[in-house]
Amino acid sequence: MDKMLLDPFSFELPTTIEYGVGSLLLLPGKLRSLKAKKVLIVSDEGLRKTALIDKVTDLLEKENFQWDLFTEVEPNPKDYNVERGAEKARSSGADCIVALGGGSPIDCAKGIALLATHGGRIREYEDRSRIGEKVLPLIAIPTTAGTGSEVTFGAVITDTREWFKFTVKSPVLGARIALIDPEMTLGMPPALTASTGMDALTHAIEGYTAKNAEPIGDGLALYAIELIHKYLPSAFRNGNDIEARAGMILGSVLAGLAFSHSDVAAVHCIAEALGGKYDLPHGVCNAVVLAPMMEYNMDFCREKYARVASAMGFSFDSIEEGSRIAVRETMKLAEEVQLPSFSSLGIMEKDLEELAANSARNGSNKDNPRPMNKEDYLGFLKDLLKKG
Numbered sequence: 610m611d612k613m614l615l616d617p618f619s620f621e622l623p624t625t626i627e628y629g630v631g632s633l634l635l636l637p638g639k640l641r642s643l644k645a646k647k648v649l650i651v652s653d654e655g656l657r658k659t660a661l662i663d664k665v666t667d668l669l670e671k672e673n674f675q676w677d678l679f680t681e682v683e684p685n686p687k688d689y690n691v692e693r694g695a696e697k698a699r700s701s702g703a704d705c706i707v708a709l710g711g712g713s714p715i716d717c718a719k720g721i722a723l724l725a726t727h728g729g730r731i732r733e734y735e736d737r738s739r740i741g742e743k744v745l746p747l748i749a750i751p752t753t754a755g756t757g758s759e760v761t762f763g764a765v766i767t768d769t770r771e772w773f774k775f776t777v778k779s780p781v782l783g784a785r786i787a788l789i790d791p792e793m794t795l796g797m798p799p800a801l802t803a804s805t806g807m808d809a810l811t812h813a814i815e816g817y818t819a820k821n822a823e824p825i826g827d828g829l830a831l832y833a834i835e836l837i838h839k840y841l842p843s844a845f846r847n848g849n850d851i852e853a854r855a856g857m858i859l860g861s862v863l864a865g866l867a868f869s870h871s872d873v874a875a876v877h878c879i880a881e882a883l884g885g886k887y888d889l890p891h892g893v894c895n896a897v898v899l900a901p902m903m904e905y906n907m908d909f910c911r912e913k914y915a916r917v918a919s920a921m922g923f924s925f926d927s928i929e930e931g932s933r934i935a936v937r938e939t940m941k942l943a944e945e946v947q948l949p950s951f952s953s954l955g956i957m958e959k960d961l962e963e964l965a966a967n968s969a970r971n972g973s974n975k976d977n978p979r980p981m982n983k984e985d986y987l988g989f990l991k992d993l994l995k996k997g
């Protein structure tokens with residue numbers, strides 16, 4: 610008897626997903642359906658230098674929408690980015706937010722949509738009971754294939770007093786509409802394709818093996834693993850390969866749906882501790898920890914790892930062999946897309962205690978398949994630093 614079949618679960622999705630090459634063109638109609646008149650576009654300085662923002666503003670101009678632009682979103686978005694953005698939303702009289710970019714602008718936009726109507730400081734809403742029903746409606750347009758934030762309910766924000774990443778999470782924060790247009794990712798440079806792609810793979814593998822995983826998320830995660838394993842190397846080698854870009858952005862959406870309905874786990878706990886402390890790219894932090902953590906968790910989810918190997922297209926004679934293949938192939942993929950090693954990130958021995966403590970207090974630690982406390986994280990991090 611499969612025990613999971615008898616476990617209750619619920620699956621909620623407040624986001625309408627519009628997927629397709631050219632789906633960006635649906636934006637004006639979607640804004641009208643939300644009765645929006647004044648739009649605040651939330652993006653970042655990197656995108657300001659590309660043609661992507663112009664694509665959006667040209668559409669809005671053509672259809673006579675008023676708009677304003679907020680691009681003060683830093684990587685690993687900071688609490689003060691959200692607070693400044695909310696001031697801008699209020700002063701400009703915005704009635705809708707359009708988030709354009711990777712995880713940082715989309716997460717920041719969720720915080721802005723919340724603070725614009727609730728006031729206060731973003732850290733207060735880590736306590737989700739403080740989040741009421743009324744937030745500004747959000748349309749999310751991802752330009753990377755990694756975060757999944759366009760379909761998740763959470764925003765990860767850095768508290769700059771503690772240099773600790775915290776999560777604000779509620780279905781109310783989910784985008785009302787996600788426009789998933791593979792063309793919007795064509796210009797991504799190879800290193801960003803690699804790090805964001807490995808973030809998406811981490812979402813799928815952690816979402817699938819998290820303690821509170823449920824069957825709908827499992828189905829989504831396994832297909833996400835198949836797509837990301839198949840298409841990440843070609844998207845990395847040739848950024849203009851539209852089939853590979855489409856496979857990756859679809860994989861990242863499916864992975865986002867999976868983990869937002871279950872959870873991420875210890876890889877993200879460490880990645881968020883590293884991102885909070887050293888401001889390192891989130892995808893790189895995940896990529897360097899993913900395969901070693903799979904090895905560490907192995908005895909607690911062998912069967913699931915074997916299914917990960919199947920999703921990657923491998924056949925094998927035993928669960929033991931399949932689970933080893935999943936770890937090996939994950940490591941190979943990170944090498945193939947030239948992600949750096951753990952020891953090259955500048956992580957200092959003297960910081961490991963603090964990193965271990967922050968990993969253990971992360972809200973997702975409870976969902977790692979293998980129970981881990983601060984000492985376990987410390988031992989794991991010491992080993993990883995030694996191995997390089």
Ligand SMILES: [Fe+2]
Binds near residue numbers: 756808812877891
């Ligand atoms: Fe992530």
